[in-house]
Amino acid sequence: MKIAPQLFPLVNSERHQRKLLRIVLVVLFIFSCVIGSLNVFAFGAYQIASFNFISAVASVGIWFYFRRTTNLVVASWLLITAVLFNLAAFMGTSKGAAYSIIWITVLPPLAFFLLGRRAGSWVTGIAFVATVAFIVFHLRPLSDVNFTTGAILNIAEVLLVLWLLFRFYEGSRSDAYRELERLSVVDKLTGIHNRSKLDQLLAAHIQLAARTDMPLSVILIDIDHFKRVNDHYGHLFGDVVLQQFVESICGAVRQTDEFGRWGGEEFLLLCPATSIQDAEALANKLRQIVSASVHTDNGSITFSAGVTSVRSLVPSSNVIREADHALYAAKNAGRNRVVCYTPELESLQNFI
Ligand SMILES: Nc1nc2c(ncn2[C@@H]2O[C@H](COP(=O)(O)OP(=O)(O)OP(=O)(O)O)[C@@H](O)[C@H]2O)c(=O)[nH]1
Numbered sequence: 001m002k003i004a005p006q007l008f009p010l011v012n013s014e015r016h017q018r019k020l021l022r023i024v025l026v027v028l029f030i031f032s033c034v035i036g037s038l039n040v041f042a043f044g045a046y047q048i049a050s051f052n053f054i055s056a057v058a059s060v061g062i063w064f065y066f067r068r069t070t071n072l073v074v075a076s077w078l079l080i081t082a083v084l085f086n087l088a089a090f091m092g093t094s095k096g097a098a099y100s101i102i103w104i105t106v107l108p109p110l111a112f113f114l115l116g117r118r119a120g121s122w123v124t125g126i127a128f129v130a131t132v133a134f135i136v137f138h139l140r141p142l143s144d145v146n147f148t149t150g151a152i153l154n155i156a157e158v159l160l161v162l163w164l165l166f167r168f169y170e171g172s173r174s175d176a177y178r179e180l181e182r183l184s185v186v187d188k189l190t191g192i193h194n195r196s197k198l199d200q201l202l203a204a205h206i207q208l209a210a211r212t213d214m215p216l217s218v219i220l221i222d223i224d225h226f227k228r229v230n231d232h233y234g235h236l237f238g239d240v241v242l243q244q245f246v247e248s249i250c251g252a253v254r255q256t257d258e259f260g261r262w263g264g265e266e267f268l269l270l271c272p273a274t275s276i277q278d279a280e281a282l283a284n285k286l287r288q289i290v291s292a293s294v295h296t297d298n299g300s301i302t303f304s305a306g307v308t309s310v311r312s313l314v315p316s317s318n319v320i321r322e323a324d325h326a327l328y329a330a331k332n333a334g335r336n337r338v339v340c341y342t343p344e345l346e347s348l349q350n351f352i
Pocket residue numbers: 189222223224225226227228230234235236237238239242263264265331335
C-alpha cells in the first residue's frame with residue numbers, strides 16, 4: 001500500500017486575476033509617474049500632471065490595500081475607478097485629446113477578467129455612459145472638435161461588440177475553469193473526493209483538530225480480495241462494485257465526515273470530532289452495511305480498515321502511516337476486520 005505523490009496542483013482562476021491586478025497596478029503607477037513628469041518638465045501642463053500623480057498615489061494605495069486585505073473584488077473595483085478617473089482627467093483637461101477616448105476600450109476586458117461577467121457588463125455600461133457624457137458636456141461645446149451622433153453611435157457599437165465578445169469569452173473561460181476545478185478534486189469513477197482533495201482535507205482537518213482539541217479520526221479502508229472480483233467478473237463489473245461500495249458508505253456516514261478514494265480499491269474516511277473508539281465502531285458498522293448491500297455471485301464484498309486518531313499538529317504523512325500500519329495488521333489478521341493503530345503495530349510490520 002504505497003502512498004503516491006500528489007499528481008497535479010489545483011487549478012486556480014483567481015491566481016491569474018491577482019497577477020493581472022498587480023501587473024495593471026504597476027503599469028498604472030509607472031505610466032502615471034512618467035507622463036506626470038513629462039507634463040511638468042516638458043510641457044508645463046501642471047493640471048494634467050497633478051491628475052497623473054493622484055493616479056500614481058492611488059495605484060500605490062490600492063496595492064497596499066490589496067496586500068493587507070487580499071480582497072480581490074474591492075481592489076479590482078478601485079483599480080477600474082482609478083483607470084476611469086485617469087482617462088476622464090486626461091480627456092477633460094486637454095481639449096485636443098479627444099482621440100484618447102480609445103482608452104475606454106481597455107475597461108471591458110479588464111473588468112470581465114478581474115470581476116467576471118456581471119461586473120464586466122456593468123463596467124461596459126458605465127464606460128459608455130461616461131463617454132457619451134464626456135462628448136456631450138465637454139467636447140461638443142469646443143468648436144474645433146466635431147463629434148456627431150454618428151460618432152457616438154460608433155462608440156456605442158464598439159462597446160457593444162466588446163461587451164458581446166468578452167461576455168462570451170469570459171463565459172467559456174470560467175465554465176472551463178469550473179469544470180477543470182471539479183475534475184481536479186473529484187474521482188471520475190465514483191464521484192467522491194479524489195486523492196488530491198483528500199490531501200487538502202486531511203491537512204485542514206488536522207489543523208482544526210489541533211486548534212479545537214477535538215480528535216480527528218481517520219479510517220483507511222481497503223476492499224478485500226478485489227483482484228479476484230476483477231479477474232473473475234472483469235474490470236467493468238469491478239468498477240460497478242466500486243460504485244456500489246461507495247454508494248453504501250456515503251449513505252451511512254455523517255455530513256461532516258469526508259469520504260474519498262485514496263487510490264485503486266483503497267478509500268479514506270475522515271471523521272472530525274470523533275474519538276478512535278467511535279471511529280472503530282463506525283468502521284465496523286460500515287463493514288456490516290457493505291457486506292449486506294454489496295455482493296457478487298460468490299458472496300459479499302468485505303473490507304479491512306485501519307483506524308487512527310489525531311488531535312495535535314502532526315504531518316499528514318504520519319497519520320496516513322499509522323492508519324496504513326493498522327490496515328496492514330487487519331489484512332494480516334485475516335481481513336474483513338477493523339484494527340486501531342497502536343505503536344506496537346509498527347514493529348509487527350517490520351517482521352512480516
Ligand atoms: N475494476 C477496477 N479495479 C481496480 C481499480 N483500481 C484498482 N483496481 C484493482 O484492484 C485490485 C487490487 O488488488 P490487490 O492490491 O492485490 O488487493 P486485493 O486483491 O484487494 O487483496 P487484499 O487487499 O490483500 O485483500 C487490482 O486487481 C486492481 O487492478 C478500478 O478503478 N477499477
